[in-house]
Amino acid sequence: MADSGSPGGETLLFLTDEQLRKGIEAMFFAYRAFTADPDRLLEEHGYGRAHHRALHFINRQPGLTVTTLLAVLGVTKQSLNRVLRTLIEDGLVESRVGKRDKRERRLHLTEAGEALERALSEAQRGRMRAAYRAAGPQAVAGFRQVLEAMMGPDLHKLYQMMKDE
Amino acid sequence: MADSGSPGGETLLFLTDEQLRKGIEAMFFAYRAFTADPDRLLEEHGYGRAHHRALHFINRQPGLTVTTLLAVLGVTKQSLNRVLRTLIEDGLVESRVGKRDKRERRLHLTEAGEALERALSEAQRGRMRAAYRAAGPQAVAGFRQVLEAMMGPDLHKLYQMMKDE
DNA sequence: ACTTTAAGTCAGCCTTGTTGACTTTCCAAG
DNA sequence: CTTGGAAAGTCAACAAGGCTGACTTAAAGT
Numbered sequence: 117m118a119d120s121g122s123p124g125g126e127t128l129l130f131l132t133d134e135q136l137r138k139g140i141e142a143m144f145f146a147y148r149a150f151t152a153d154p155d156r157l158l159e160e161h162g163y164g165r166a167h168h169r170a171l172h173f174i175n176r177q178p179g180l181t182v183t184t185l186l187a188v189l190g191v192t193k194q195s196l197n198r199v200l201r202t203l204i205e206d207g208l209v210e211s212r213v214g215k216r217d218k219r220e221r222r223l224h225l226t227e228a229g230e231a232l233e234r235a236l237s238e239a240q241r242g243r244m245r246a247a248y249r250a251a252g253p254q255a256v257a258g259f260r261q262v263l264e265a266m267m268g269p270d271l272h273k274l275y276q277m278m279k280d281e
Numbered sequence: 282m283a284d285s286g287s288p289g290g291e292t293l294l295f296l297t298d299e300q301l302r303k304g305i306e307a308m309f310f311a312y313r314a315f316t317a318d319p320d321r322l323l324e325e326h327g328y329g330r331a332h333h334r335a336l337h338f339i340n341r342q343p344g345l346t347v348t349t350l351l352a353v354l355g356v357t358k359q360s361l362n363r364v365l366r367t368l369i370e371d372g373l374v375e376s377r378v379g380k381r382d383k384r385e386r387r388l389h390l391t392e393a394g395e396a397l398e399r400a401l402s403e404a405q406r407g408r409m410r411a412a413y414r415a416a417g418p419q420a421v422a423g424f425r426q427v428l429e430a431m432m433g434p435d436l437h438k439l440y441q442m443m444k445d446e
Numbered sequence: 447a448c449t450t451t452a453a454g455t456c457a458g459c460c461t462t463g464t465t466g467a468c469t470t471t472c473c474a475a476g
Numbered sequence: 477c478t479t480g481g482a483a484a485g486t487c488a489a490c491a492a493g494g495c496t497g498a499c500t501t502a503a504a505g506t
Contacts, residue, residue, distance in 0.1 A: 131413060134444075136406040137341070139413070139425065140315075141443055144334075145436040146428040147312050148355065150305075164492055169309070176302070182453060190313060195494055197454065219452045219503050241301040247430035248296060248304070251423065258416065258423020260304065263311040265412035271310040278306055279299075329461055347484060360463055362485065384472050384483045 153239035161232065166191075166199045171225065171233040174209060176278050179222040181214070188274050208232060318404035326397065331356075331364045336390065336398045339374060341443050344387040346379070353439050373397060 154168050173188050174180065180188075186196055200223075203209040208229035214220030225233060248256050264272060319333050338353050339345065345353075351361055365388075368374040373394035379385030390398060413421050429437060 131410050133406070136409050136413075137402070138443075139409050139421075140337075140402075140405055141341075141440060142425055142428040142432070143312065143315055145432040145440050147308065149432045149436055150308055166493060172305075176306075183451090191493085192495065193453075194455080194496085198493075201454090214452095217452085217504070221453065237302070237305075240305055241298070243431060243433075244301050244304050245296050247427050248301075250430040251426040254419070255423030255426040256304075258420030259427035260307055261416040261420040262412050262424035263307040265415040266408060267307070267310040267314045268408075271314055275306060275310050278303075331462060348482090356462085357464065358484075359465085359486080363462080366485090379483095382473070382483085386484065 149243065150240065153243055154236045157236055157239055163202075164199075166195075167203060168236055170196070170199055170203060171208065171229060171236065173278075174223045175225050175230065175233045175237075178224050179212075181220045181222060183220075185223065188277075203229070314408065315405065318408055319401045322401055322404055328367075329364075331360075332368060333401055335361070335364055335368060336373070336394060336401065338443075339388045340390050340395065340398045340402075343389050344377075346385045346387060348385075350388065353442075368394070 151165060155165060158164060158168055169189055170185065173185060177184070182193075182196070182200075186193060189196060200209065200211075204211055206228075207226055210224045210226050210229075211221040212224065214222055251259070264275070267275060316330060320330060323329060323333055334354055335350065338350060342349075347358075347361070347365075351358060354361060365374065365376075369376055371393075372391055375389045375391050375394075376386040377389065379387055416424070429440070432440060
């Protein structure tokens with residue numbers, strides 16, 4: 117692998133404080149931009165970021181159970197329920213009793229749910245696509261590598277659970 | 282600039298929906314991990330993420346004015362003030378009357394403020410450093426490129442305002 | 447029959463964001 | 477030198493979305 121280090125070193129990166137701080141700030145600003153577009157859309161529909169996250173992962177894994185969604189989102193049952201309830205009442209999400217295990221509720225998006233999810237996702241993907249095109253394929257690979265390394269083993273497991281590319 | 286056209290093109294990016302969604306999820310999970318370590322520390326001190334952000338940027342640009350900080354953080358005056366007040370009361374931040382313009386308050390960290398900032402930052406930098414080392418220098422460059430492209434011109438301006446690497 | 451798991455609910459709390467209205471202090475331009 | 481606007485700060489009220497704790501119901505598992 118590309119080496120930059122002194123003699124014999126694997127890859128001595130010059131990780132100055134400054135560089136790391138710039139990375140931290142880049143995360144901060146980029147995340148803000150990253151959520152800004154869907155946030156605008158959500159507001160028009162009277163929803164918040166929490167609703168978006170639920171819609172996203174239900175769309176990704178149709179039929180997932182509440183417990184799984186809980187683990188993926190990393191929030192409490194009570195917190196999720198508030199959000200999930202409105203989505204179900206509004207007819208965006210459907211909760212079907214599990215076939216093998218009748219205690220489980222398997223979550224699905226309705227047509228309306230899929231429509232909103234698509235709109236939200238499209239806003240977000242638009243920005244992501246633009247950034248990818250501006251930065252180029254090499255950069256994209258690096259971007260993903262760093263993010264995956266940053267999330268640590270536990271979250272990486274959840275990350276990989278999601279329908280693969 | 283990098284082309285994506287078919288024959289002879291630089292590098293055709295296969296920006297499938299799936300890839301973009303994976304990128305979105307990577308941001309989601311990575312950001313969670315990214316804030317988790319300082320969050321733990323903050324909790325012990327009775328502060329929240331908002332305090333961290335204020336400390337970070339005051340440390341970065343000692344003597345910045347409230348208006349500037351407002352712009353950088355992207356929150357309302359009232360929201361910032363609540364946080365800033367406690368930090369000042371607790372002796373972590375000092376607010377000095379501007380020399381040229383006496384309406385301004387220039388913000389500085391006290392010794393105690395610097396100490397906490399260092400601890401918080403160190404937690405965060407630790408994770409960042411590990412991710413960087415795991416991914417390698419090439420990946421790091423790409424990571425930054427994509428994030429910068431993602432934040433858009435307005436935030437990028439603020440980003441660059443911060444003390445350069 | 448008993449225990450555990452999945453889901454859901456009620457109540458209450460906290461942080462951090464928002465609006466809107468208003469004051470004080472100070473600079474700067476007319 | 478007055479007056480308009482900018483910088484800071486404050487009060488009040490509200491909402492989203494986290495949290496804990498306690499408890500119920502239904503269905504599995506043992």
